[in-house]
Ligand SMILES: [Ca+2]
């Protein structure tokens with residue numbers, strides 16, 4: 001617990017509120033026309049422009065992820081749906097239920113782990 005291994009990326013403790021706030025910020029970035037919901041078009045438009053030959057692959061992953069957030073299947077992701085998803089992600093990683101997870105600030109490796 002709390003040990004930082006050099007070269008493995010640094011893990012920072014994140015509370016559920018911080019985690020939800022991070023999703024909120026991302027949601028607001030993706031909601032380009034600020035109508036409170038994110039459409040597939042907005043999601044794709046908010047993805048970085050790339051010449052990567054795998055761009056289509058990443059786009060289809062993003063759409064799959066989008067569909068899993070759209071729990072009422074109306075074709076758009078509302079702020080509430082996004083926050084509900086964020087909460088589920090947090091709870092999945094907070095295996096010991098102590099209310100914090102650790103977020104990897106490094107480029108590689110799993111993005112989260114329990115502390
Ligand atoms: Ca929108």
Ligand SMILES: [Ca+2]
Pocket residue numbers: 069070071072073074075076077078081
């Ligand atoms: Ca929806």
